[in-house]
Amino acid sequence: MHIPFTKMQGAGNDFVVLDETQGRLGLSAAQYRFLADRHFGVGADQILSVRAASAPGIDFEYAIHNADGGEVEHCGNGARCFMRFVHSRGLTAQNSVRVQTMERVLQLNMQDDGRVTVDMGLPVFELAQIPFDPQGLQPEATASWQKWPLAQLESAQGAMFSVAVVSMGNPHAVHLVDDAEATPVATLGPLVQSQPCFPNGVNVGFMQVVSRSQIQLRVYERGAGETLACGTGACAAVVAGIRLGLLDAKVDVDTHGGRLTIEWAGLGQPVRMTGPATTVFDGSITIPD
Ligand SMILES: N[C@H](CCC[C@H](N)C(=O)O)C(=O)O
Helix, strand or coil: CEEEEEEEEECCEEEEEEEECCCCCCCCHHHHHHHHCCCCCCCCCEEEEEEECCCCCCCEEEEEEECCCCEECCCHHHHHHHHHHHHHCCCCCCCEEEEECCCCEEEEEECCCCCEEEECCCCECCHHHCCCCHHHCCHHHHHHHHCCCEEEEECCCCCEEEEEEEECCCEEEEEECCCCCCCCHHHHHHHHHCCCCCCCCCEEEEEEEEECCEEEEEEEECCCEEECCCHHHHHHHHHHHHHCCCCCCEEEEEECCEEEEEEECCCCCCEEEEECCEEEEEEEEECCC
16 A cells, blocks of 8 residues: 655654545554554654544544554644644644544644644543553552542552553653653653553653743653653643642643643643644655555
């Protein structure tokens, strides 16, 4: 199969974008992995599919596959690139569109300065919806569930460390660190992901609070490893920081790939994310059957 694609990036989180508005390509998990492969394919953290709406009040469907080929519920940096794609391809004349992912509806808005703002929907704290299963914790850690979910996890060396758990449609665990750059993300990320309390896996954020309106963030993503930026991870980190009393309602999130701005007015309110979305190149590729 020979197909066209567009390579895009949002704060360095990079994507292969496929236009499936005229019909689905029917790709397998192995074919998504091929497209994401940085040696044998195009190379990307995720593959984004732009599809025609199948319900009234929705402009497009938005499908996301991680580099490991698995389909997931949300991708924030990808949502900004989605808006840039449909606008630059003439698939919409609007500066604002509503898209349906497998888990929620997002509102994407093109800004005059070229950035894109996304209404990312509500953060979810109900454990079963994250999902997070406290049965997978050490007994003494479960007691901590009396307050908002800071889970005590055990490191390989037996040390206990805590993560705040929250879903933005996809699962996140946020760990507070003193120095994001010095944090061994490549070892701690997989350690958290291996915990039995995350039955659907988890994206692991490492947040250094710089001030009440600025954080440094690194994310070891489910299905992709450490990425230069993670949009839903930035939202999860800011929501956790606000609920822990460490951050104000508007926060600049500095990542290795660039700056995202996250706003959250509190429980019952949606999270808003603003950031860049860039088209890198158009291409075509033959995908093995
Ligand atoms: N790895 C994530 C999907 C991509 C999220 C990230 N790239 C973003 O910008 O939100 C997951 O498995 O839930």
